[in-house]
Amino acid sequence: MPPEPLESVFQLPSFARLSAEGGPYRTLVEALDYGVLLYDPTGTVLVHNASAERVLGLSAPELTGRAPLPPGWALFYEDGSRLTQAAHPVVKVFQTGQALRDQVIRVAHRDGRTGWLQVTVQPLFAESDAPYAAVASMIEVTAQRHAREQLERHTRFRAQLSRLVEASLQDDLGSTFYQRLMEGAVDAIPGAQAGSLLLRGDDGLFYFAAAINFDQEVLARTHLREHELYRDPDIIGPQRIYGFDNSGILEPERRNPLYEAGNTGGIKVSLSIPVEVSGQIIAYFNLDNFDDKDAFGPDTTEMGQLFAQQTAVVWRRLKLEAELKGERSALEHMAFFDLLTGLPNRTLLSDRLRQVVSQSSRSATPVALIFLDLDNFKTVNDTSGHDLGDTLLRAVAARLAACVRAGDTVARWGGDEFVVLLPHTEAEAAAQVAHKILGALEAPFELAGQKLYSGASLGLSVFPEPARDGDELLKYADTALYRVKETGKGSFSFFPTRRTGGSGAA
Numbered sequence: 439m440p441p442e443p444l445e446s447v448f449q450l451p452s453f454a455r456l457s458a459e460g461g462p463y464r465t466l467v468e469a470l471d472y473g474v475l476l477y478d479p480t481g482t483v484l485v486h487n488a489s490a491e492r493v494l495g496l497s498a499p500e501l502t503g504r505a506p507l508p509p510g511w512a513l514f515y516e517d518g519s520r521l522t523q524a525a526h527p528v529v530k531v532f533q534t535g536q537a538l539r540d541q542v543i544r545v546a547h548r549d550g551r552t553g554w555l556q557v558t559v560q561p562l563f564a565e566s567d568a569p570y571a572a573v574a575s576m577i578e579v580t581a582q583r584h585a586r587e588q589l590e591r592h593t594r595f596r597a598q599l600s601r602l603v604e605a606s607l608q609d610d611l612g613s614t615f616y617q618r619l620m621e622g623a624v625d626a627i628p629g630a631q632a633g634s635l636l637l638r639g640d641d642g643l644f645y646f647a648a649a650i651n652f653d654q655e656v657l658a659r660t661h662l663r664e665h666e667l668y669r670d671p672d673i674i675g676p677q678r679i680y681g682f683d684n685s686g687i688l689e690p691e692r693r694n695p696l697y698e699a700g701n702t703g704g705i706k707v708s709l710s711i712p713v714e715v716s717g718q719i720i721a722y723f724n725l726d727n728f729d730d731k732d733a734f735g736p737d738t739t740e741m742g743q744l745f746a747q748q749t750a751v752v753w754r755r756l757k758l759e760a761e762l763k764g765e766r767s768a769l770e771h772m773a774f775f776d777l778l779t780g781l782p783n784r785t786l787l788s789d790r791l792r793q794v795v796s797q798s799s800r801s802a803t804p805v806a807l808i809f810l811d812l813d814n815f816k817t818v819n820d821t822s823g824h825d826l827g828d829t830l831l832r833a834v835a836a837r838l839a840a841c842v843r844a845g846d847t848v849a850r851w852g853g854d855e856f857v858v859l860l861p862h863t864e865a866e867a868a869a870q871v872a873h874k875i876l877g878a879l880e881a882p883f884e885l886a887g888q889k890l891y892s893g894a895s896l897g898l899s900v901f902p903e904p905a906r907d908g909d910e911l912l913k914y915a916d917t918a919l920y921r922v923k924e925t926g927k928g929s930f931s932f933f934p935t936r937r938t939g940g941s942g943a944a
Contacts, residue, residue, distance in 0.1 A: 473576040475501070477528045479569070493555065493578045494545075514544040531559040531572050542579065553580040613647070615756070619749060620648035623711075623723050627741050629733035630709070630725040632700070636662060637721045644722065652700040660695040662688075667710060667722060701728065709734040711742040715750050715757075723749075776850040778828055779835035787849035787857055791908040794861045795901055805901040806868035808858040809915035810838075810875065813893040813927045815854035822888065829885050834892060837878045841871065857912075865900050865932065872896050872930040880928075895922040896930035904934055 467474055473490030475483050483501050491498060514520055523529070527538050538559045545553050556577045561569035616635055624630045632651035636644040644664065646657035666688065688696075696702055707730070711723040723746065727733035734742075774786040782790070791807075798805045812834065819827035831854065838848045838856060847859040858875070860868055876894065883890045897919025905911040918933035925931075 475574045477572045477574060479532050481528050493576050527557050527559045528572055528574055531561050532569055535561055535569055537561060553578060554583040616648040620650050623725060623745055624650045627725055627738060629727050629738055631728055632726040634724050635721060656695050656699040660692040704728050706731040707733055709742055711746045713746045713749050715753055779832050779850050781835050782847055782849040784851060790847050791859060794859060795908045798901060803862050804864045806860040806863040807899050807911045807915045808872060809897040809919040810856040811895050811919055812854040813895055814891055818890055826886055830883060830890055833883050833885060838875060841874045841878055868898050872898060893928050895919060895927045897922060898930055898932045
């Protein structure tokens with residue numbers, strides 16, 4: 439028979455007697471803020487302090503005389519695997535005779551609560567090699583675990599958000615950008631299983647611009663007004679929204695797509711996150727959970743708010759870049775295109791002429807140029823006014839563009855003068871284009887209820903014979919035009935004079 443265990447080990451009265459009699463040792467154990475339990479080799483609790491009841495959430499009768507796992511309990515390792523009765527730390531200590539220190543275990547209580555315990559079990563020996571008792575200390579570390587998990591969640595969230603922001607900056611403000619943001623929100627914010635992005639239109643209504651686990655094309659058939667978004671107007675920032683039943687607010691044609699797009703009726707809770715730019719809400723992220731009405735807590739709301747802030751920063755940058763790009767494009771257009779007709783102006787014509795002549799010199803292919811002047815434009819301007827004159831110039835530009843190939847250039851030289859640049863074109867082909875232009879401009883123009891006649895005179899020249907560069911090509915064509923204007927208008931001529939297969943050449 440082994441000696442009385444606790445008297446031999448501690449040289450104090452046994453826990454059992456101390457439990458009944460009290461005393462300084464019992465007072466010391468009871469003062470501890472962590473649970474202390476004494477087990478016998480069968481795994482039965484002999485004695486425990488009051489902190490053990492608090493830490494484990496069990497009463498004294500539920501603890502004393504019980505096996506390590508009370509009914510309805512479940513224990514889990516940190517990796518999520520279940521800890522069985524046979525693998526309980528106390529049982530393992532009795533089996534191995536080795537102390538177990540600082541093992542963290544997740545406890546699932548029978549009332550549904552979960553918590554984390556840090557457990558240390560020390561075997562007690564007398565003369566035998568086998569322990570005759572074991573003392574376990576159990577410290578509740580639930581708050582520390584939650585803080586660590588929260589830190590890990592925030593670290594992952596910030597890393598995902600940083601990657602999302604970097605990727606989104608490669609997009610324009612369009613469907614790809616909105617879908618990328620929606621995917622990022624559902625992926626980064628805990629508890630989100632689905633969601634949709636509502637974007638404010640120019641009319642102030644909100645339209646579905648992206649969706650996850652809902653049919654975006656169906657959602658795009660409807661819109662919502664801001665007061666229909668089921669938000670509490672007294673709450674600023676992200677908020678939890680319960681339900682998705684707008685049947686009392688929306689007309690059928692706007693309500694039905696919300697239900698046809700997916701399992702919106704099964705949503706337990708939604709988190710609505712406003713995106714604000716320059717003091718105005720421009721969008722809402724709606725994140726949805728189908729399983730748990732408490733899926734979105736304060737921590738999630740904080741993440742949603744940070745997500746919205748970063749989205750607003752990206753939004754502003756992309757919008758500014760789009761505006762700058764538009765302004766730059768407008769300035770470039772003004773620099774190289776005629777504002778009235780939209781045709782290339784002198785600057786762009788000169789650049790293209792230089793490129794075409796240079797290429798022609800390398801490839802030994804001809805280039806033709808037509809200088810054109812309207813015959814009757816001054817009369818139209820004087821009799822019908824400048825507005826109708828401008829309308830006529832735009833109409834002439836359209837007809838000229840229809841007479842040439844895609845690779846040719848029709849430019850406005852100024853006033854009622856135009857230039858047509860024809861790469862890879864010999865004199866004979868240029869004469870055919872001239873005939874086509876004369877025919878197009880001889881036909882009347884129906885403008886503002888009036889029938890107007892324009893007509894034109896054309897001067898032609900060809901590179902490399904006789905013109906030796908782009909400047910001479912322009913000069914010779916202008917000289918040919920001047921000769922036509924002197925000799926009767928309404929026709930075309932080459933400079934120097936050459937014969938072609940068509941009439942009108944001189």
